[in-house]
Amino acid sequence: MKVRTDEFKARSAETTRNPRRQASLKMVYDGLHKGRIAAAEDTHGWDDERDRARAIKWHTINNLDYYLDLLDKNVRANGGNVFFANDDAEAREYVLGVAKANNVKTVIKSKSMVSEEIGLNEAFEKAGINPVETDLGEYIIQLAKEAPYHLIAPAIHKTREEISDLIQEVAGGPHQEDPKDLTDTARALLRDAFRKAEMGVSGVNFAVAETGSIAIVTNEGNGRMVTSAPRVHVAIVGMEKVIPSMQDLSTMLRVLIRSATGQRISSYVTVVNGPRKAPEEDGPDEFHLVIVNNGRENLLKDEQLREAMLCLRCGACLNACPVYRKAGGHAYGWVYPGPIGAIVSPVMTGKKAGRDLPFASTLCGACKDACPVKIELPSLLLRLRSDLSEGKTDPKEASSPLAERLSIKVWRFGVQSPAMFSLAGKLSSLLMAPMSRQGWVRWLPPPLNGWTKSREFPRIASKPFRARFKKKEQR
Amino acid sequence: MADKQDFLRMVRTSLGVSERRDIARDDATSYFLSRDEVSDAANDIRVDAAQRRSELTEEFVTRATAAGWNIHRVDTIEDAAEEVAAVVRDHGAKAVMRSDHEILNSLPLESALKADGVELSVAVRDPSDDSEEDLERRLALREQSFDTEVGITGVDFAVAETGTVAMEPRAGSSRLVSLTPEVHIGVMTPDSIIPSLDELFALTRDQHLSGEHKGMVNLITGPSRTADIEANLVIGVHGPREVHLVIVG
Structure with missing residues (x-):
């Protein structure tokens, strides 16, 4: 995806002036944020479970080379293929290669933020292959030719009127206002793609090293379609999503799902252990796992910023953040919005362009309180601010003008004696x-x-x- | 093209560790349990669940109902077949498909459905068919599952904590049978009920490590749903709108 992290000020200002978007952002708070709080209160030992999840993730990230090696071996042992992609171009090239080898014309996709990172849909289109997003929210923004607005509610900024216009442009039916009718229309439109697609592309919520499994969390059922109906399944995963054992899944699913939607569990959790096994006759013949770096090493390298690799992409920090709820998802200019985006986007795609993002926070700490793995988001934001202001990692990245730096020096002198x-x-x-x-x-x-x-x-x-x-x- | 070894080297360099190494045991994860510990734990889970069967069943029914399952409790396999037939009748469904799950093979479903003129197709090839497995047949099976109105499957595990059922694939088509029809009926016995997701994954891990390899495990909790349009909850997107569980015994 094109990096537009340098447009934060302009795009957030635009959103704060747009009453429709402000109304949508309020739903993020009333629906998702309050849902998470209710789910947490309803869960015995919630805080201990978060600590366990954090400990599992830290152990894995600190031994990431070991678990990636193990994951690779076990996916292969299950009859799957593994590809390690260092950047977006390598990942795209591999997935396109698989599609071409299988003479694929239609690809059905379930939600994958990494596929947004690598611009997979554009690459498919250029190659004459039709990619169809099948998560309802993702489908809506694909029709609108926009980027996701939120990690788990990608079309939360669209009003029902806008959604009706987008869907009926394809369906050719009358204007619809009832979400139920709109959902039915979209269901009917997507059925055809589910029936005929030769290849499915999915994201991954957790990749289990010991058994070579991937777990996908969905509510609509599209994740199951994508992993069951086509002959080929390609799963794309950021390298931080690995966990050691299948037994770790219970804790990880509990904290992820409650934090994301406030549910005890989602309608579906699909654990895929490679291609189908005869005498099964549905399920894919081929399974491919694409493990992606694409700038994550910049987080890994730094002992403090490494903590951002614990992120489960649940979106809870977005819902909690007073800045996200005013600025909106597109202002952050890349795949990951909100407090976690303000950390990972500049580090993964370039601090200079994204220099406004770590400052887009009140440091109130609501994000940290909401985080299922208790990431020290405010500390990481402060750390990036300090790097940027002083040009620590690269003098050219220094974001504060000379005048500001001088006046801080004067201030320091002034407060040193009563x-x-x-x-x-x-x-x-x-x-x-x-x-x-x-x-x-x-x-x-x-x-x-x-x-x-x-x-x-x-x-x-x-x-x-x-x-x-x-x-x-x-x- | 990134080579695996180069990639792992990049990770090691980033972590500041130089060589492949043995990692230190960390009890944060269950990974370090020995093979024996895993299989002993699995046995304990089965024994414990059997002892707490009625309590777990009550909890499961409460949670499953809250999650949107329609629960039918019956005593005999004949009654179970009748319950299934009643749901099919309610929908006036004619295209009904079932998976090749053991529990369904023991149910007198064909006769129960015949009264309504419903032809039940089993999503598995005839045992007498010894032709090569081919793509065409599989694609036809896929088409058929998309045209099915009611899909019937068995259940391998039921989780009391969440009201979830877990299904492992069977011969023929089983994944799509519980997904593509508008109505899904699962048939289960109380002995598949376990307390929580912890026990579920302890059992599936044990299974995998003992070489019993399943292509997937599907966890299903209620009907398909979305809240992608102005955060309004809508039931029934790509999966079933209506889901039933028939608990026999």
């Missing part, structure tokens, strides 16, 4: 006086006007608290 601090306070109060109305500063002259463009702050008191406190003490 006398200096007191003097600076008095000076600021005096300087602010002509610019404040009723105790509030609403406008500052250039070059400080950035501060007051979208916020105001109280004027610094003419008599500081310390002076007033002293006076009170004397009384």
